[in-house]
Amino acid sequence: MSYETETGVTLIELLVALSVLAILLTVGVPSLAGFVSSQKLDTTVQLLKDSYSQARYEAVTQQRPVFLCPLDIATGGCGNNWSDGVVSYHDLDGDNSYDPLKDTKLLQNEFPEGVVIEYKKNCFQIKLTAKGTTGDNGTFAMTVSEETKTLVVSGMGRIRNG
Template identity: 30%
Template sequence: MHYKIVYNKSNESKSIATGKCRRENVSYPTHYYQKKSLMYQTQKGFTLIELLIVITIAAVMAVIALPNMNQWIASRRAASQAEQIANLLRFARNEAVRLNLPVYICPVKIKSDGSPNNGCNSQYAGNGMLAYADKNEDLRYQNDTVDLSIRSIILNGDTDKVEYSFNYIPIGTKHSAPSSSAAKEEVWWRFLPNGTFGHSTDGKDYQFSDGHIKISLTDKSAADAETKKARATVLLINGNGHVEICAKNDERKMCEYTSKE
């Protein structure tokens, strides 16, 4: 219903003074209401053409982003395992001082419940690692009755997605590649209570480190050397057992990726 305001001319002065006015009903044609109703209508949903356009754009963006996403995932996998190793080393170093016992880190096969399967074995390098306190100081892990298991970590497990190389780089040699004397990988490490750090290739003859242990991690499925280098993370252990993860923009020679021979 619409109203039209009409002033009574005879009482115009009175109406103005009192603010009162008379209203009359006014009728409008039907099309007036139809146009006004359309003004307040809003579009709901979307058309099939709009849906197809959105799907096409999303598909194109996915095709462009997928290769970069795969590389990012592979790089993060290697970096995550490098962090696990670094944290294990830091913890083992502190435990050697706290327990006043030599603490060893060795390669092991990790069971599904997270415990080490049997003893240490070099063939499990890159599969898992165990840190244990050698209570009877016989240079080998037997069980938690004789020795003290401190912490174990799963690296590849059964997936084998990350490739590892372990190298010893003595002081005075070129840091871009391992020395020729290091024919076997240095995958056995020892922390003594006095803070010294040693390494070994077989878990028997430990040498005090005067250089760096270099661990290179990368995507095992990478097709070529450049891709492996782009997805790699390098971890360094110095002569005192301090661990460092090289930044991607670190230009030091020792932080260059070393492929597994």
């Protein structure tokens, strides 16, 4: 007599494994969504901080003003929504606005979708002088879902986490 060994899982073992998997997914998926939102916010904070720091560096090293403004994705110029991204430029014609034919664009960064950024009411441009100062304080508030982070810009031109 020869006996052959059957391999596989029983129905009960399969149901237990699926139940454990369902419990793990129920706990893990909301945590993953929160993690993704948090990473999106951290990325935006760092991109904005780096963009500002680069604009300040250019102003000081080139010894002329640099402007930082919200990005208008359609035109690649300045817009009125900080949430889309930022553009920095040298205002060569001195009219305090970006003209792609006359001014030099230094940097353009788009931010991840879903992050809401607010700066001072009706302030759509930051001027960094040749000394790296702004002459005015301000705070960027960045929000994803329920989480908010801030960046504080001092009149001396420094930027820090709020």
